[in-house]
Amino acid sequence: MAESGGGRSPLISFIVPVFNVRPYLRQCLDSILADESVPIELIAIDDRSTDGSADILAEYAARDPRVVLLTMERNSGQGPARNHGLAAATGDYVWFVDSDDWLADGIVAAVAARIAHLDPDVVVIDHIRAHWDGAVDRSVNRFAEAPEVFALREWPQAIEILHTPWNKIIRRSVLLATGFEFKTGWYEDVPFTYRVLLAADKITLLDRIGVNYRQRRIGAATRTVGEGHFAIFPNWSEVFDTFDDSRPGAEKLRALLFRRMIWHFLVVRGNDDRLPDELRGRFFDEMTAYYHRYLPAGGYPVPGGMDGVKHRLVAGGRQRTFQALRFGFRRAQEAKATGEVAARAGRRGKRAARLGRAAALRAYYHAELRRPMDPHLALFAAYWYRGHACNPAAIYEKAKELAPGVRGVWVVRRDKVGTLPPGVPYVIAGTRAYFQALARATYLVNNVNWPNYVVKREGSTHVMTHHGTPLKVMGLDQRDYPGGVQDADFAGQMRRADRWDYSITANAFTTQMWERAYPCRYRTLETGYPRNDRLALATPEEVAQVRASLGIEPGQRVVLYAATHREHLPGYHPPFDPERVRAAAGPDAVLLMRSHYFHDRRGAAPDPVDLPGVRDVSGHPSVEDLYLAADVLVTDYSSVMFDYAVLDRPIVIYAPDWEAYRMIRGVYFDVVAEPPGAVAQTLDDLCDVLSTGAFENDAATKARAEFRRRFATLDDGHAAQRVVETVFRG
Template structure:
């Protein structure tokens, strides 16, 4: 029998589940079992849980046949528990290191009390919070045990399931179970606290309580928040049936009203239109359950609210609350007005056009901040032209990029009248970056976010821990704009999890593959010949593509990691070095480092300005990169990749990474120029080990790229047709996976 049973109910938390389980399984105290309850989660959570159970015997997974909600999922786990003590942990939260050892020591010192309560810290999506409101109470409790009747102030501890260790026989003896619906924690917390003869406190932060930006039901407005009333009705039926608990009624009554008024005041819970009804429910509860001898009103505004409940209708309460808010705002000072008159005029015109109905056959496209017909949006636009020609596509393009557009492209320039008209009436918005915040997305508009490849480096909300990398980026505004997304396209499970963490917004992940990679997956042996000829590659040469990414730890973003002239010389005759800088460096200081001169002298080919990166990849026989996302796309070609990671530590420290590319590489890794040169001089860059590493990398990161991504997007989202997921969407490496072709033999170094 283990000392602890840790029950983890799981539903739609695939981006956080591994971190949660790792925090438990990494505890220094080993005597525990984990009962993970899959509440019929529709994402990858069931597979993640089964993977952990297969690797660690302490993990047991209970797959429920239907979704039952958080409370009943906890009950289901409780039925399977065998530990002396039961702990509940929400699957998007984490234990702090050493928690279980500290709880075990506290239990031993307290001679196994009924309940041990420990502290927590709120981890907001923008950073870690400060001390909890329970910190002082926990500190004041000392090392002894007590009952709530002796110390009623401890009913003010945070009323959740996951900050306590319950003695299992105490929990079962009193029939403590979680009811369905929201606020299920409150009745169990209060019942257990007033029933416990011995409560112990542990002055230690045990849980990282994640405050997700979106996704938490308690922060989603709606009528479900009326669940709080039946929850407390059940608690008071229990108390009123127990004469021995009459002492607790005034305490619990005040706590119930405090909780209800707290919920009423939260705009992210009770909608303005529902507040009169919610207030009337509180008053009705007050009338039914007010103790005969009264109860102690708390100090301050909360006490005034409770006094109003006995006498005032909602209108009077709303006036009192409004006056208090006016005084608060006035005391805080005036807000600054920052919007310019031109922006107001543009918004006004956009609002006028938004009164017209949406055009069901209009799609608007943009890529790389309006730089042209590029990337995933271009692939989707082209496929729509083939199989959905009735859908008119209009591109948003910066004025200085108009000359680069293919003939016949319909376009608008940002800020123009037609731009606002098109944006207001288009049913489909397709982009690989965010649209400007000045555009309000209308109901019925379908926003498709394609992204710019598979993420290795931290993005969006994850950059909050990397102040240098997010310099110049307003992460909250970025996420506010991302709130408009309806669909997020992914090429692999890794991207699915990373985007859900980086963008804590409401959207649906679609396992489509990357549309721009269709041309790579479907490429024939001669696919790169046109690009090689356009670039000026001599016939028969082996093309070595060098594609470095930017560095946040260096001003301007560019760092010369290798001597390009030396590298081109060391490659020797029969080889052409092609260099493509990160798009953000195309117009920066990097072009003044000698790259242009080397290009003019024929030492190498500068392909930074080539509009279609796919053509450059097709032209290459081998990719040398550091941490560029191009490696994930290039892997579809099943051609050698070399990772040059001589500054991996500095890069991770400044930018952050979702995994260690030097440990899970798509090919050989060099950590110095000497090693890089040796890989090519010896031919090791294309040996059997390189092929083995690449195969594993492709299985993981080219999982959904089957050459039908653009068609899948158009048919699914624009034509409303059903189309099966890619073969890799069933299981990694599933039967039916379409392999990309190998490099043309004419360009081999063998």
């Protein structure tokens, strides 16, 4: 046997097939490896992942001898990957775990204790359903009613426990004796569960939550519409075709398994998230055929009530009656909901009247939605209609060059019209022209979400460009940091993200974080950020021109201070003395200050415009100009550090409230431990870093190189081109 955990042979072999689950994989692996008191091996099978999951597996295998990494020759599906892992297992017991789920604390030790106490063939554990929105559903299993140890014939109620591999820990010799092999496709859990339970002489139920069964918004088979659900039929066939009628209690077990099969068919048939309308008739016919093929000679215990009616309709092949019954039930529910909606609408009547013109414009918008889309119209916006900026601006300019047939129009606030470059077409937010463009545009490009009332039209293309690489947690990840949450309507956040067709990311790290924070059905374009093309392609002549336009003399050192806004702490400002910082940077240095800090700092220090060598550039229209002009960037937790890194110039992290920020607001990585350069956590330290030149010493330079390797390799000056070619030309 293989050795695990200090030379001990593994008691349990965890078998974890992995395919493109990068956002969830670390949580799964950590939960298995957390308890070192039990000798285990973790056999991870990479099914040719394409999202970086394989790199995570290699990392864990390199640092933990309990992890064994196997790689499939080709992408084959979860079933063959499980078989591959089982063939390599050496533990006394086998535990299949899905790579997007995670184990509960202490469950491995609890299972080991149950094995030591009873020496069972199978341990069955309980679970919870962990929904993407934070809701948790407890299972309805009746574990406490079961005998301590039993065979299935002695307590057949175990047939109704969820039929999955991950809630069962099986003696490996018993599993191998069944000759069972997983197949490709869905519902392979059915024959696994019942063949194992029928083969076991000693089953025990551990009445304890052991698995967090992740209910993903997207990607799960149970939420995938298509013909793949017909795999349920051959998998149930395997249960009955391998059933041994000579075993004790066989007649009763066959009857109860038959009832479970019809229940399972009805669950799938009645779920709109699995079968499209055009396949439901054929699925019902298969249900009826299987009913008569495997109906026990002695009958079976038909359930009562409406469930019994459904069983009889399946037996008689009465699909139309079944559908009419289902339709009638839906109509009753809809009538009830309509009454509730009407009541709510009545309450909103007075408010709608007060809205006046806004309501009329919304009505106009919905009327425009019935008109054909303009195949050439692309609507652009940035920062809640604040002007021509960021990634959308870079995409707009490149589209004019590469996709001249696309007519770009910008949405802008009335007070920001003057900031638009000359000749840029625009509509003013909230006007009739705005709602018409919003309704009829084929392309909608934004670096934030469009308002809730925006309808995603079939055939339209929504591009979410984002506006930074995330250091602070976003989306669903904010649920773990309630102190920093500004928008607690996570369901609403997901509805808005559901409109995305494309999500633009700057690097693999950002891709992973967005996929975890916004688990929706968009396609990620990992292209680099279009707004950074200008930085990547900037010439010394352009830099000199920008500096001259800002009144900076040749040879002057320019320090740009750009701090982020603490939205969870209104009014907070980091300790900062502009005069001291400028002086520390050198006798002729220029300090440019730009951030939300200026809105929070009033009264905290003299206004920068009153200090020699200090400039308030918060109102400057182009942050890229400021990047190009600066020799050194000082920031805290702002995404500006990721953009400025493209220039490969010194960066200083000034993080006086780091521990509080990471604890309350939440972050994706430790920017103090993994910085883009020098780190200062007090104002004295910041001045010392600037005055001694520590911001450009060997340690800072090495840290910057590693930071750039991690976050800036895609910023080659052609990100906008890649986006335009995919979205507008491909």
